[in-house]
Structures are given as structure tokens and as C-alpha cells.
Amino acid sequence: SDKKTAAAAAAPVQIEDDRTGLSVETLKRAFADNLFYIQGKNADIATLNDYYMALAYTVRDRLLQRWLSTIKAQLKPEVKVVYYLSAEFLMGPHLGNNLVSLGIYDQVRQAIQESGLNLEELIAQEEEPGLGNGGLGRLAACYLDSLAALEIPAVGYGLRYEFGIFDQEIRDGWQVEITDKWLRYGNPWEIARPEATVEVKLGGHTEAFVDGAGRYRVRWIPERTIVGVPYDTPVLGFKNNAANTLRLWKAEAPESFDFQAFNLGDYYGAVNAKMYSENISKVLYPNDEPLQGRELRLEQQFFFVSCSLQDIIRRHLYVGGKLEDLHNSAAIQLNDTHPSIGIAELMRLLVDEHNIDWDTAWQITQNTFAYTNHTLLPEALERWPLSLFGSLLPRHLEIIFEINRRFLQEVSAKFPGDTGRLARLSLIQEGPEKFVRMAHLASAGSHAINGVAALHSELLKRDVLRDFYELSPEKFSNKTNGVTPRRWIMLSNPELAFLISESIGDGWIKNLGELRELERFANDKEFQSRWRQIKLNNKTNLAEYIRKRTGLVVDPHSLFDIQVKRIHEYKRQHLNVLYIITLYNRLKQNPELEITPRTFIFGGKAAPGYFMAKLIIKLINSVADVVNNDPDVGGRLKVVFLPDYNVTFGQRVYPAAELSEQISTAGKEASGTGNMKFSMNGALTIGTLDGANVEIREEAGEENFFLFGLTTEEVYALKARGYNPRDYYNGNPALRQVIDQLASGVLSSGETHLFAPLVDHLLNRDEYLLLADYQSYVECQDRVGEAYRDQEHWTRMSILNSARMGKFSSDRAIREYCEDIWGAVAVDVVLEEYVQATA
Numbered sequence: 092s093d094k095k096t097a098a099a100a101a102a103p104v105q106i107e108d109d110r111t112g113l114s115v116e117t118l119k120r121a122f123a124d125n126l127f128y129i130q131g132k133n134a135d136i137a138t139l140n141d142y143y144m145a146l147a148y149t150v151r152d153r154l155l156q157r158w159l160s161t162i163k164a165q166l167k168p169e170v171k172v173v174y175y176l177s178a179e180f181l182m183g184p185h186l187g188n189n190l191v192s193l194g195i196y197d198q199v200r201q202a203i204q205e206s207g208l209n210l211e212e213l214i215a216q217e218e219e220p221g222l223g224n225g226g227l228g229r230l231a232a233c234y235l236d237s238l239a240a241l242e243i244p245a246v247g248y249g250l251r252y253e254f255g256i257f258d259q260e261i262r263d264g265w266q267v268e269i270t271d272k273w274l275r276y277g278n279p280w281e282i283a284r285p286e287a288t289v290e291v292k293l294g295g296h297t298e299a300f301v302d303g304a305g306r307y308r309v310r311w312i313p314e315r316t317i318v319g320v321p322y323d324t325p326v327l328g329f330k331n332n333a334a335n336t337l338r339l340w341k342a343e344a345p346e347s348f349d350f351q352a353f354n355l356g357d358y359y360g361a362v363n364a365k366m367y368s369e370n371i372s373k374v375l376y377p378n379d380e381p382l383q384g385r386e387l388r389l390e391q392q393f394f395f396v397s398c399s400l401q402d403i404i405r406r407h408l409y410v411g412g413k414l415e416d417l418h419n420s421a422a423i424q425l426n427d428t429h430p431s432i433g434i435a436e437l438m439r440l441l442v443d444e445h446n447i448d449w450d451t452a453w454q455i456t457q458n459t460f461a462y463t464n465h466t467l468l469p470e471a472l473e474r475w476p477l478s479l480f481g482s483l484l485p486r487h488l489e490i491i492f493e494i495n496r497r498f499l500q501e502v503s504a505k506f507p508g509d510t511g512r513l514a515r516l517s518l519i520q521e522g523p524e525k526f527v528r529m530a531h532l533a534s535a536g537s538h539a540i541n542g543v544a545a546l547h548s549e550l551l552k553r554d555v556l557r558d559f560y561e562l563s564p565e566k567f568s569n570k571t572n573g574v575t576p577r578r579w580i581m582l583s584n585p586e587l588a589f590l591i592s593e594s595i596g597d598g599w600i601k602n603l604g605e606l607r608e609l610e611r612f613a614n615d616k617e618f619q620s621r622w623r624q625i626k627l628n629n630k631t632n633l634a635e636y637i638r639k640r641t642g643l644v645v646d647p648h649s650l651f652d653i654q655v656k657r658i659h660e661y662k663r664q665h666l667n668v669l670y671i672i673t674l675y676n677r678l679k680q681n682p683e684l685e686i687t688p689r690t691f692i693f694g695g696k697a698a699p700g701y702f703m704a705k706l707i708i709k710l711i712n713s714v715a716d717v718v719n720n721d722p723d724v725g726g727r728l729k730v731v732f733l734p735d736y737n738v739t740f741g742q743r744v745y746p747a748a749e750l751s752e753q754i755s756t757a758g759k760e761a762s763g764t765g766n767m768k769f770s771m772n773g774a775l776t777i778g779t780l781d782g783a784n785v786e787i788r789e790e791a792g793e794e795n796f797f798l799f800g801l802t803t804e805e806v807y808a809l810k811a812r813g814y815n816p817r818d819y820y821n822g823n824p825a826l827r828q829v830i831d832q833l834a835s836g837v838l839s840s841g842e843t844h845l846f847a848p849l850v851d852h853l854l855n856r857d858e859y860l861l862l863a864d865y866q867s868y869v870e871c872q873d874r875v876g877e878a879y880r881d882q883e884h885w886t887r888m889s890i891l892n893s894a895r896m897g898k899f900s901s902d903r904a905i906r907e908y909c910e911d912i913w914g915a916v917a918v919d920v921v922l923e924e925y926v927q928a929t930a
């Protein structure tokens with residue numbers, strides 16, 4: 092054995108084998124090794140979660156080489172980096188996606204199987220990082236995926252919330268929010284980088300002074316300092332060498348102990364500062380369309396933005412760049428207005444800290460920033476009370492005043508005497524209470540402004556940002572959203588992905604336009620039947636999941652009609668419910684009626700403070716109770732509310748859907764991205780001409796899309812004429828019956844008052860025009876039911892929907908951003924061969 096030890100000592104250490112090897116044998120050994128040495132467990136005592144962690148570390152080892160090689164390839168002065176600033180990143184579980192990106196799904200499955208376990212079960216163990224509310228955060232995640240797939244140097248910057256979006260439970264039909272403790276068991280995908288910590292200042296006041304060169308300057312005397320610690324997560328490109336970084340900031344106290352307080356015996360006081368600082372990254376605000384902000388929210392925004400900008404400048408200087416050239420090496424994208432304080436912060440950093448003159452600093456700032464708007468809802472446009480803003484960020488308020496003064500001078504020069512326009516464009520909203528308008532700050536401080544679907548971008552120019560458009564039309568463009576086919580087809584719907592690749596090759600994964608080649612199979616009987624079989628398998632899986640989660644049994648042969656998204660009045664989940672009740676009434680009237688059996692599936696969270704949205708959840712569950720248990724219905728209709736809709740659950744839902752509900756009031760949904768995921772997976776859409784639905788219909792062909800409802804123009808016109816929902820109620824007996832039932836308590840076990848607020852809203856205001864669109868929706872839904880009876884034709888439409896969704900790949904969207912806004916190009920990553928401790 093002495094000989095053996097000597098031999099082992101002499102042999103070169105095969106680090107790359109055990110940490111990077113991809114054979115089933117090596118994977119098995121590495122997996123067992125990680126279980127033992129990282130989790131400190133062996134098979135006798137390991138939990139499923141231990142196995143998941145051991146596997147996660149095994150996979151992480153296999154991506155580090157790419158990650159470090161990418162950092163090395165990108166850390167060069169001539170490389171332009173895209174910095175995506177977003178308060179939300181809804182990444183979804185990492186394990187499965189990383190297996191897909193590395194191309195090692197099959198080997199790993201086998202290694203796990205040979206270890207006596209099941210890969211899918213381990214994947215299901217992962218707590219998804221729910222660091223976002225919905226579309227906006229998920230879009231950021233899809234964009235990071237595409238940036239890496241296209242080898243574009245990029246960093247996603249955001250907040251490492253200790254608690255992400257709440258977990259939703261349903262009790263007695265109502266939503267109950269549970270804290271999301273996603274970090275409870277540790278997060279194997281992130282690496283803390285405490286050495287790259289930065290400081291962020293808050294509060295206090297400013298002082299003017301004259302510097303050594305005789306220049307008038309301002310210094311900020313802050314009241315407190317917080318420390319931002321970066322946590323990095325790699326974002327792999329699909330089967331290439333690139334791995335970009337998602338860098339999330341955690342807030343900490345500079346000193347975790349106030350020794351003065353401690354020495355005075357005030358232990359609680361001493362710890363207090365630490366708690367206060369850490370509050371900043373404690374919890375995600377659970378509103379997807381933010382209403383009036385709170386101070387902590389502004390602190391969060393400023394905190395992560397300041398950390399990120401300091402980090403960007405540090406990198407730029409590190410590679411030898413000059414600040415005057417920042418825009419040549421950095422493109423900073425503002426994902427909505429949440430990070431728009433960055434405009435004032437970059438000005439402050441350049442002018443106050445780096446001593447650059449105002450005009451130059453403004454040039455740099457404008458050339459570096461670009462702004463994406465994600466909403467048309469006026470109440471969702473962020474604005475901060477001046478008093479709150481000034482007490483938290485006194486220097487930034489001064490800077491904003493100065494930006495505004497110069498900006499309004501420009502406006503005056505272009506539109507002399509137009510005082511109304513000045514007031515509309517001002518970054519400050521006047522009135523008894525004054526506000527800083529963040530969309531104005533973002534628009535003035537950026538060189539590019541975009542909406543997220545063609546219609547939305549037009550409406551921005553016409554409405555929400557009209558004055559900015561008239562001032563600088565050249566800044567505006569449209570960038571229709573997209574989603575990544577890696578997660579949303581390959582990972583979620585492997586059987587479909589297999590069929591597609593077998594039929595047209597696998598080029599579609601990187602170039603989704605190639606799906607068009609599926610068109611030639613649309614009439615092919617054999618292909619159609621395989622297509623249908625896969626859908627049926629996915630529906631069966633979802634049915635099983637529904638049974639496990641809710642106890643409800645649904646028939647996989649019924650039409651799966653699905654609406655999953657945040658619950659919001661403008662998204663009109665309750666319009667869907669009105670149709671369900673209508674169908675129910677028809678069956679009650681005539682139990683013999685022939686109808687297409689349907690399963691209506693809902694999922695989505697309501698903002699905890701949004702009463703009407705929560706009432707809609709209760710409504711869905713109440714109607715479900717009645718419909719699911721009525722013998723006259725005989726199981727032909729089923730209504731399911733699946734709790735806790737999230738990315739993981741989305742991956743089960745989209746592949747199983749046959750009808751995708753995209754029924755928002757025209758002119759309200761900026762884009763939607765779920766609509767794209769459904770359609771790619773072969774669901775047909777019932778929808779209004781809203782957001783990206785317009786383009787989905789254009790691509791799919793109008794004959795393959797179920798259109799209903801008022802157009803945006805008609806909505807405007809109707810409202811201008813004076814909309815009276817009661818006219819529709821009085822003129823439509825079926826609708827009247829449904830509304831009366833809501834009011835009468837027959838749908839709420841006799842509780843007559845329960846849905847009164849809803850009924851009151853619908854009859855007296857109906858801001859989102861449900862009653863106006865009711866008849867058109869019902870007729871359209873009836874056409875859907877009819878169409879489903881012809882399975883061959885339905886399948887043909889389904890195939891064509893998938894085949895024609897190439898446009899909605901986030902790769903296409905990212906290419907457009909790169910070309911039109913960022914000026915960023917791919918950087919080839921060469922894998923560095925050796926792991927070594929010294930350079």
C-alpha cells in the first residue's frame with residue numbers, strides 16, 4: 092500500500108476528470124463524492140434534498156470552466172457589455188435548464204438512475220428563486236438566456252431578495268400568502284463575492300464648496316451607509332462556451348455591531364443598525380403593476396442601482412477605459428422605471444465623484460442608458476413624492492432639478508410659448524403634492540425608448556409618452572418581447588422537442604424561425620396523430636398533478652382551456668368566469684345539451700393588497716364548487732384553480748394547453764409573454780387585439796386564431812361616447828342571468844353580499860369593459876367548442892401555430908436590441924484548459 096500511495100502522489104491530480112468529466116461513470120462518482128463531502132451525508136441518511144444538492148454541485152462544477160473562461164474573454168477594453176438592470180429576475184429552477192444548456196441531460200439521467208434515484212424527482216426538489224412577480228421578471232430571465240446563447244457579453248443586475256414572491260395557498264377559496272423562504276436550504280447556484288462589496292449612501296444633506304481648481308462643487312453628507320454584497324449566478328449559453336453572470340446584491344450593515352451602543356449595554360440598539368440595513372434586500376414587493384411606492388421600495392431601487400453602477404464603473408476603469416468612453420463599453424438597459432434612478436446616480440458619480448463636467452456627464456449618461464416601458468396603465472407609472480425622495484436622496488433631487496431645468500430649456504427652444512407642454516414634460520409633477528416622474532427621468536436620460544409589442548409601442552407614442560415622442564421621435568422603437576425556446580419547449584415539452592427535431596432537425600433550438608418547416612407536416616395524418624398523442628400525454632401529466640394538488644379528477648380527453656397569469660381586472664379572468672357560468676346555465680336548462688367537454692384551468696397570484704383580484708380568485712373557486720359538484724353537469728365541465736402558479740408550474744401547464752386565454756381589454760396588456768409560450772407548444776389562442784396577440788395572430792394566420800372583442804380604437808371611442816354597462820346588462824338576457832346569479836348568492840352558498848363589490852363594479856363602472864365584450868366572447872368560445880370537435884382540423888391549426896411562432900424567440904428580440912439599441916456584438920469564448928491556482 093506504500094507503493095500505491097507513492098504512485099498516487101506522483102500521478103498528476105486529475106481535477107478536470109472528476110470535476111468536469113461527462114461520462115456516466117465519472118458523473119456517478121462525482122455525485123457520490125459531493126453527497127459525502129459537501130452535504131456530509133451518505134446513502135444511509137441522505138434526504139431527497141441532499142441528493143438534489145449533491146447533483147446541483149456536480150453540475151455546477153461542470154459549468155465553472157466556461158464561466159471563468161467567459162469572464163476572461165470579456166474582460167477586455169474593446170468589449171462592449173450589456174448591463175440589464177432589473178428589480179426582478181424570475182429565473183425559474185436552474186438544474187434542468189443547466190443540464191439542457193450543457194447538453195448532458197441524458198448522461199445525468201442515466202448516472203442518477205444507476206445511483207438508484209430518479210432525475211425528475213431530484214429536479215422537482217429545487218426551490219425556484221421567485222425573485223419576480225410575473226411577465227417583467229420572467230422576460231429578464233429569458234433575455235439573459237438569449238444573451239448567453241448568442242454569446243453577447245452581459246451582466247444582469249438586481250436584488251437578492253431574501254424572500255421572493257409569496258407562496259400562494261387557497262383556503263376556503265381565498266388566497267393566503269405564505270413567506271417564500273427560498274434560501275432555507277442554501278442556494279448551490281450562487282457564489283458570494285464579498286471582495287467586490289460596494290458602499291451605498293442614503294439620507295443626510297448636501298453642502299456646496301469650491302474645489303482646489305476654483306470650481307463650484309457639491310458634496311453629499313449622507314446619514315447612513317449600507318453595504319452591497321454581490322452574489323453571482325452563472326447563466327449558461329445553449330451548447331456554447333459562454334456563461335454570463337447574474338449579479339444580485341444583498342444589503343448588509345457596514346459594521347454588524349455598533350460598539351458604542353454595545354459598550355453602553357444596549358445590545359438591541361447595537362444589532363438594530365444591522366437589521367435596518369438588511370431590510371433593504373429582505374423582500375420582493377408583490378405588485379406586478381406597482382401602485383404608489385413606499386420608502387423601502389425606493390431604497391431598494393436606489394440600492395441595487397448604485398451598487399451596479401459603481402460595479403460597472405469599476406470594471407470599466409479596471410480594463411483601462413476612460414469614463415468619457417463609458418458608452419463605448421457599456422450599454423445599460425432600464426427594465427421599466429424601477430432602476431431609472433440610475434440616470435441621476437450616474438450623473439452624481441460622474442460629476443461629484445469623478446469630477447467630470449456636467450455637459451460631458453450628461454452626454455455619457457444619455458448615450459449609455461436605454462429604457463424599456465412595460466405598461467400603459469396610468470396608475471402603474473412610478474412617481475415619488477418630492478418630500479420622500481428629497482429626504483432619502485437629497486443630492487439626487489438636486490441633480491434631477493438641474494436635469495429638468497436644462498431639459499425644459501430645450502423644450503422651450505423647440506416649442507416656444509407652449510407652457511402646457513412644459514408642464515406635461517417636466518420631470519416634476521406640480522400640484523398640492525409634488526412628485527418626481529420616473530418615466531420622464533428615464534425618457535429624458537436615455538438615447539432609446541422602446542415598448543414591448545408593436546401595438547404597445549404605437550400607443551406609447553400616441554398616449555403615455557406622446558410629448559417625448561414629439562420632442563425626440565428618433566429615440567423611439569418597438570422591440571416585441573420573446574421567450575426562450577430552450578426552457579419553454581425543450582425543457583418543458585421534451586416529447587414535442589423530440590418530434591420536432593426528428594422531423595426537421597434541431598436547428599430550431601437556436602434559430603426558431605426554422606419551425607416553419609413543420610408546416611409541411613400540418614396535413615400529414617401520421618404526424619398529426621403523434622402530435623395529438625404528445626398533447627394527450629402532457630394533458631394526462633397535468634391531470635395527475637391536478638389530482639395530487641387539489642384532489643380533483645379531470646378528464647384528459649376534455650378540452651384544456653387555460654388562463655395562467657397574475658390576477659388583475661384588466662386581464663379579465665372574471666370574463667372567463669362569466670362564460671363558464673353561461674355554459675353552466677345552458678346545461679341546467681337542458682341537461683341533454685351536446686357540448687364539448689371542457690376543463691377550465693386557472694392559475695395566478697393576486698397582489699396581497701388588491702382586494703378585487705382576491706375576490707376574483709374566490710369567485711373562480713366558488714364557481715368551481717358549484718359546477719364540479721352538480722350532477723346535471725355530469726363532469727362535462729370542470730373548473731380548477733391551481734394554487735401557487737410559478738415558473739415550475741408553468742413548465743407543466745403550457746405543454747398541456749389546448750386553448751390559451753389572452754382576453755385583456757384591448758390597449759391594456761403591454762405585450763404578454765405567456766401567450767407566446769402557449770402558442771409555441773401548440774395551443775390555439777382565444778384573444779383580443781391586445782399586446783403581442785396582434786402579432787401572434789398575424790404570424791399564425793387569422794384562420795388559426797380565435798379573435799373577439801373591441802379593438803383599442805373601439806374601446807377609446809366607446810369610452811369617449813360614455814360607456815354604460817347597464818345597457819348591455821339590460822339588453823342581454825343570458826348576461827343578465829349570470830350577473831343576477833352573482834348577486835343572488837347561488838354561486839356563494841347563499842352569501843349574497845360576497846360578490847356584491849364585483850357586481851357593483853361591473854354594473855356601475857366596468858372600467859375594463861367586460862359587459863361590452865361579453866357577447867362577442869361567448870360567441871367566440873362557442874366557435875372554439877365547435878372547432879374542437881373536428882380533431883383533425885384542430886390539430887392542423889395547432890401544428891401551424893407552433894410552426895409560425897419563430898418570431899417570438901427571445902433570440903430574435905435580443906438580436907434587435909443588440910443591433911438597434913446596444914451596439915453589442917458576440918464575443919467568442921475559448922475554453923481555458925487547465926484549472927490552476929497561480930496565473
Ligand code: 9GP
Binds near residue numbers: 465
Ligand atoms: O404587463 C406587462 C406585460 O404585458 C409584459 O409582457 C411584461 C414584459 O414586458 O411586462 C408587464 N409589465 C409589468 O410587469 C410592469 O409594468
